[in-house]
Amino acid sequence: KSGIYFIHKASSGYQSKLKYIPDMPHSLYLKGDVWQNNTYSAIFDMPSAAVVGSRKCSKYGYESAYRIGYELAAAGVSVVSGMARGIDSAALMGCVQAGGIPVAVLGCGVDVCYPPVNINLYTDISKKGVIMSEYPPKTAPLPGLFPERNRIISGLGDVLIVVEAGE
Numbered sequence: 001k002s003g004i005y006f007i008h009k010a011s012s013g014y015q016s017k018l019k020y021i022p023d024m025p026h027s028l029y030l031k032g033d034v035w036q037n038n039t040y041s042a043i044f045d046m047p048s049a050a051v052v053g054s055r056k057c058s059k060y061g062y063e064s065a066y067r068i069g070y071e072l073a074a075a076g077v078s079v080v081s082g083m084a085r086g087i088d089s090a091a092l093m094g095c096v097q098a099g100g101i102p103v104a105v106l107g108c109g110v111d112v113c114y115p116p117v118n119i120n121l122y123t124d125i126s127k128k129g130v131i132m133s134e135y136p137p138k139t140a141p142l143p144g145l146f147p148e149r150n151r152i153i154s155g156l157g158d159v160l161i162v163v164e165a166g167e
Helices: 015-022 039-045 059-074 087-097 117-127 144-155
Strands: 004-008 029-031 048-054 078-081 102-105 129-133 159-162
Touching: 015 144, 048 059, 048 087, 048 102, 059 078, 059 087, 078 087, 078 144, 087 102, 087 117, 102 117, 102 144, 117 129
Parallel strands: 048 078, 048 159, 078 102, 102 129
Antiparallel strands: 004 029, 029 129
16 A cells, blocks of 8 residues: 565565675665556666765756766666765756656655655656665664665666765
């Protein structure tokens, strides 16, 4: 009923790229129309790029991240990011606008839109891509969870693009 799917690391649906990262997630929760429109299999069969960067980015950094997300999606590359403010959100918005397949990896439950200002992006991703987390539904966005989720973002990307970051 909730539209949330659970995948254990031993199941056939578990993403093989994640089996090679340190401390691979025991399980994943996914939200989106992933099985109805074959998005789930499509995102893992196509090339992917993890696009990350600062939450407090410059205007240039934001515009660059948007353009990178857009161009990658237009070229048939899935964009993976964290949906945080700044670079992450810009890259995912660019991907959505280009009609690509966005993958948002959250540092909270997949039923929690964080930051709340990204509710439109969250809704678009759940319709056109996948929202993913290793944390159970209703898990609050606690600061210590975000560094952990970064290993999933980097693990899902065939390449990692850091658009802008602090010292």
